[in-house]
Amino acid sequence: MNFDLDETERALQEGIRELVDGRVTSERIRAAGATGGVDRDLFAELGEAGVFGLRLPEEQGGLGLGFTHAAVVFEQLGRTLVPGPVVATHLSAGVVEGAADGATVVGAVDESTRTIPNVAGLDVLLVTGPEGVRRIDPAAVSGEDAARPLDPVTPIRVVSGFPDGEPLDGLDPGDWHRGSTLLHAALLVGNAAATTDLMVAFAKEREQFGRAIGSFQAVKHLCADALTRAEVARAAVHAAACHLDDPDSDLVESSLATAAVLAAEAAHRNGKTCIQVHGGMGFTWEVDAHLFLKRAQVWIAAMGGTARFEELAAHALVA
Amino acid sequence: MDLRDTPEEAAFRAELRGWLAEVLPTLPPEPDRDDWDGRRTWDTHWQRLLFDAGYAGMDWPKEAGGRGASPAEHLIFLEETEKAGAPYVGTNFVGLLHAGPTINACGTDEQRERHLPKILSGEEVWCQGFSEPGAGSDLASLACKAVRDGDEYVVTGQKIWTSHAQVADWCELLVRTDPDAPKHQGITWLICDMSSPGIEVRPLTTIAGSDEFSEVFFDEVRIPVTNRVGDENDGWRVAMVTFSFERGTAFVSEMIQSRILLSKLAQLAKQLPHGDGTAWDDDGVRRELGHLAAEFDALWSLTKRNVTQAGRDGVPGIGGSVFKLAYSEARHRMGDLAMRLLGDAGLALDDLGDIPGGEHVRGWLHAMSITIAAGTSQIQRNIVGERILGLPKEPKPEGAR
Numbered sequence: 001m002n003f004d005l006d007e008t009e010r011a012l013q014e015g016i017r018e019l020v021d022g023r024v025t026s027e028r029i030r031a032a033g034a035t036g037g038v039d040r041d042l043f044a045e046l047g048e049a050g051v052f053g054l055r056l057p058e059e060q061g062g063l064g065l066g067f068t069h070a071a072v073v074f075e076q077l078g079r080t081l082v083p084g085p086v087v088a089t090h091l092s093a094g095v096v097e098g099a100a101d102g103a104t105v106v107g108a109v110d111e112s113t114r115t116i117p118n119v120a121g122l123d124v125l126l127v128t129g130p131e132g133v134r135r136i137d138p139a140a141v142s143g144e145d146a147a148r149p150l151d152p153v154t155p156i157r158v159v160s161g162f163p164d165g166e167p168l169d170g171l172d173p174g175d176w177h178r179g180s181t182l183l184h185a186a187l188l189v190g191n192a193a194a195t196t197d198l199m200v201a202f203a204k205e206r207e208q209f210g211r212a213i214g215s216f217q218a219v220k221h222l223c224a225d226a227l228t229r230a231e232v233a234r235a236a237v238h239a240a241a242c243h244l245d246d247p248d249s250d251l252v253e254s255s256l257a258t259a260a261v262l263a264a265e266a267a268h269r270n271g272k273t274c275i276q277v278h279g280g281m282g283f284t285w286e287v288d289a290h291l292f293l294k295r296a297q298v299w300i301a302a303m304g305g306t307a308r309f310e311e312l313a314a315h316a317l318v319a
Numbered sequence: 320m321d322l323r324d325t326p327e328e329a330a331f332r333a334e335l336r337g338w339l340a341e342v343l344p345t346l347p348p349e350p351d352r353d354d355w356d357g358r359r360t361w362d363t364h365w366q367r368l369l370f371d372a373g374y375a376g377m378d379w380p381k382e383a384g385g386r387g388a389s390p391a392e393h394l395i396f397l398e399e400t401e402k403a404g405a406p407y408v409g410t411n412f413v414g415l416l417h418a419g420p421t422i423n424a425c426g427t428d429e430q431r432e433r434h435l436p437k438i439l440s441g442e443e444v445w446c447q448g449f450s451e452p453g454a455g456s457d458l459a460s461l462a463c464k465a466v467r468d469g470d471e472y473v474v475t476g477q478k479i480w481t482s483h484a485q486v487a488d489w490c491e492l493l494v495r496t497d498p499d500a501p502k503h504q505g506i507t508w509l510i511c512d513m514s515s516p517g518i519e520v521r522p523l524t525t526i527a528g529s530d531e532f533s534e535v536f537f538d539e540v541r542i543p544v545t546n547r548v549g550d551e552n553d554g555w556r557v558a559m560v561t562f563s564f565e566r567g568t569a570f571v572s573e574m575i576q577s578r579i580l581l582s583k584l585a586q587l588a589k590q591l592p593h594g595d596g597t598a599w600d601d602d603g604v605r606r607e608l609g610h611l612a613a614e615f616d617a618l619w620s621l622t623k624r625n626v627t628q629a630g631r632d633g634v635p636g637i638g639g640s641v642f643k644l645a646y647s648e649a650r651h652r653m654g655d656l657a658m659r660l661l662g663d664a665g666l667a668l669d670d671l672g673d674i675p676g677g678e679h680v681r682g683w684l685h686a687m688s689i690t691i692a693a694g695t696s697q698i699q700r701n702i703v704g705e706r707i708l709g710l711p712k713e714p715k716p717e718g719a720r
Contacts, residue, residue, distance in 0.1 A: 001321065001322055001323065001324060001325070001328060001391050001394075001623060001626075001627065002320065002321050002627055003320055003321070003322055003620070003623040003624050003626075003627040004320065004624060004627045004628055004631065005320060006320065006321075009320060068320045196708075200708045200709075200710065203710060204709070204710060204711070211711070211714070212710075212711050214704070214708075214710035214711055215710065215711040215712060215713050215714070216713065217697070217700070217701065217704075217713060220700065220701065220704035220705070220708075220710050220713075221697070221700040221701075221704065223703075223704055223708055223710060224644070224699075224700035224701075224703035224704040224707075224708065225644070225700065227641065227703055227707060227708060228641045228644045228645050228703065229645075231621065231638075231641045232614070232617050232618065232621055232641070232645045233617065235617055235618075235620040235621040235623075235624045236613070236616070236617035236620055236621075238320055238620070238624070239322060239617075239620035239623070241320065242320050242321060242322040242323075243322070246322070246323065254616065255616070255620075257609075257613060258612075258613040258616040258617050258620075259617075261609070261610060261613040262613055262614065262617050307606060309609070309613070310605070310606040310607075310609035310610050310613070311605060311606065311609055312609065313608075313609035313610070313612040313613045313616070314585065314605040314606065314608045314609030314612060315605075315609075316612065317581060317582045317585040317608060317609075317612050318582070318585045318586055318589065318599075
């Protein structure tokens with residue numbers, strides 16, 4: 001057992017952090033709402049850095065790495081509010097042409113859903129169902145766009161159904177869901193860590209009653225609980241990634257359920273705590289706290305919510 | 320990251336499983352919960368079996384007589400013994416986890432030779448005299464005084480929360496040797512013979528009706544100066560060394576127990592009437608059970624993270640306080656859910672009729688000790704906030720030492 005980042009994972013973590021630091025700025029993210037919630041330049045930069053082709057074999061131009069590496073990378077992306085369908089584009093690398101280098105922006109929804117995020121920014125829409133994965137031209141998906149999407153950089157279109165599209169070989173729906181759950185959970189862990197960092201930085205700097213508010217236990221304990229939620233969720237996500245990489249593991253589904261439940265909870269609760277610690281300013285559009293919280297909801301919805309994961313975990317108890 | 324056993328770890332796990340399967344059926348029946356003489360005999364017998372098989376002091380260094388196992392191997396030991404239903408460390412807790420490692424790190428050769436073998440073999444039982452009625456979370460304010468008289472200390476004062484004091488041979492005792500020094504600089508760590516004249520043990524009864532811990536009164540108890548571990552007035556540092564032996568494994572056995580208890584609660588939910596069906600048929604109940612299962616599962620992963628970091632860095636990283644906070648709160652919520660489900664079947668500490676609720680009621684009460692013992696949740700949040708997140712300390716009130 002060596003349940004901590006190895007050298008490759010650590011190098012990836014630092015590399016992605018350096019790449020996004022200063023590049024994925026609040027201004028840039030806020031501007032992406034006007035372009036379907038997709039920043040094509042950023043997708044190309046992420047593609048060049050290997051974010052999407054990470055798990056492709058080297059002979060296909062990828063890095064030949066596993067889900068543990070992908071989880072580390074997506075956690076870093078989650079810290080930044082990177083807009084757009086990064087998970088679907090990653091999962092379709094090698095199957096949808098151009099996805100691996102970020103030139104083709106791929107979105108995905110379950111066939112039961114009636115809301116599609118980012119549709120105006122997509123090149124390809126994948127619709128997943130129990131039978132398989134279908135490829136659809138996003139321009140053929142008609143519907144009404146929400147006038148006021150919750151996350152200002154994730155436009156939402158409401159549709160009544162999907163065109164048939166064409167079946168896409170090479171993507172197993174089960175594998176797709178497992179990968180999607182893991183990587184969204186990793187994004188959510190990054191999101192929960194980012195709001196922890198934001199609230200801690202503010203609590204050190206903001207003074208009331210003549211001293212930093214972070215010196216008051218009432219505020220300090222909110223921050224400690226936020227870190228605790230993020231760290232427990234991170235361990236769960238990393239464990240699920242290990243199981244997903246291990247062909248002999250019989251804990252893949254249960255570990256993914258754990259990761260999904262705890263990452264979603266950590267992101268939601270830490271986002272709200274971040275707003276609370278910021279006080280009145282936290283309730284303003286100007287401070288990023290609300291963007292993280294709203295994005296958490298987008299990513300939780302992309303996992304299909306957490307109820308089915310709690311059900312799965314409950315049934316595993318009596319199996 | 321790799322959760323799989325290395326070949327060495329897998330071999331150790333297999334060897335241990337084989338030994339447990341052989342030895343556990345030979346154990347005598349477990350004594351009653353509050354039969355302390357019986358428990359001591361049972362626990363020390365188990366320790367002797369471990370000692371003879373080479374499993375005593377898994378995490379102790381080899382030169383101290385231990386096995387010198389890696390934290391990962393120690394985790395496997397705790398996991399396999401707990402899953403096999405082997406006895407817990409019980410009355411050997413303080414000797415094996417606190418006093419022994421401390422004497423090894425800070426004691427004299429004579430002290431090591433006198434005490435370590437008898438702790439490892441289960442011949443002698445230790446208790447801890449740290450907390451006092453006036454020194455709980457603020458342990459360094461302890462007042463139990465020791466006055467030097469020739470080659471002895473004369474100790475007068477009171478200790479509290481001393482587990483297994485009624486059956487202990489020795490006590491690791493923190494005393495105040497300099498009342499005028501700043502509070503952390505006037506403390507000394509002593510080895511106290513519990514059969515010394517002037518010691519009175521008065522058991523306390525917990526909210527679960529157990530008398531596992533006691534108040535201990537010291538009335539001019541004479542302790543040889545040769546029983547001092549570390550220098551005079553350097554006892555706070557010695558005590559901190561004690562705490563630094565934690566390698567992320569402190570709650571492993573409890574964790575595994577908690578997961579078993581949660582499975583039993585889910586089974587119980589299938590039996591408890593609820594509306595037209597059972598509690599299990601209620602979506603909300605199932606989801607709460609599932610949420611708790613996810614939490615314990617994640618905490619098991621966090622344990623592995625902490626143990627890996629301890630193996631690499633020698634300290635469990637940021638994990639200890641984070642783990643204890645999350646684990647103890649999850650235990651509270653599991654207990655609360657159990658009591659809501661049980662309703663009037665939760666009105667006794669033992670099973671009522673054919674409803675096996677007793678252990679859930681006892682578990683609910685036990686949970687309330689976990690957010691208090693070994694650093695309250697409030698102290699843990701201060702540790703996380705100040706030492707990990709770097710938030711400023713709350714200023715000391717005027718007049719504090």
